[in-house]
Amino acid sequence: xxxxxxxxxxxxxxxxxxxxxxxxxxxxxxxxxxxxxxxxxxxxxxxxxxxxxxxxxxxxxxxxxxxxxxxxxxxxxxxxxxxxxxxxxxxxxxxxxxxxxx
Ligand code: FES
Numbered sequence: 293x294x295x296x297x298x299x300x301x302x303x304x305x306x307x308x309x310x311x312x313x314x315x316x317x318x319x320x321x322x323x324x325x326x327x328x329x330x331x332x333x334x335x336x337x338x339x340x341x342x343x344x345x346x347x348x349x350x351x352x353x354x355x356x357x358x359x360x361x362x363x364x365x366x367x368x369x370x371x372x373x374x375x376x377x378x379x380x381x382x383x384x385x386x387x388x389x390x391x392x393x394x
Contacts, residue, residue, distance in 0.1 A: 299389045304328060309352070311343035315393045318343070319380060322363040324350045328384060329363040330391045332377040336368060342377065 298312040304323040311333060312319050318333035320343045329350070333343050340356030347353075351369065353360045360370035366379030381392040 293392050293394060295383065295390050295392050297388050298330075298391050301328070301384055301387045301389055304389065307347060309343050309345070309347055311341075312391075314380070314391045317393050319391055319393070320352070320363075321382075321389065321391075322347060322350075322352065324363065328382045328389055330380040330382050331361065331363055331366045332379075334377065335359060336375040336377050 294315050296314040298314050304310055306323050310321045319330050320333050322329045333341055335342055335354040337359045340354040342352055342354055344355045345352045350362055350364050351360050352363050359368055362369050366377045368375040383390040
């Protein structure tokens with residue numbers, strides 16, 4: 293596991309998505325209220341870019357066919373078939389956002 297600084301908290305307005313690279317992995321950062329979550333950018337369906345998706349609350353819809361993920365867990369909530377994307381632990385320290393990737 294590596295802990296990698298990926299953004300400043302000020303670069304992440306609430307309700308917005310940001311695509312970053314952490315250790316060779318494309319990671320979507322999502323700020324929901326005061327919390328920041330990180331998940332994989334590649335949709336579990338056919339690889340659509342979740343960073344171009346639509347966020348509502350903590351739910352992120354893939355732009356290609358609308359599969360919806362809970363960004364807090366990476367779990368696909370629509371359709372409910374047990375799919376998921378990886379989610380990564382986030383640490384915020386002194387206004388900096390760090391993500392732990394394998
Ligand atoms: S590729 Fe994401 S819903 Fe199809």
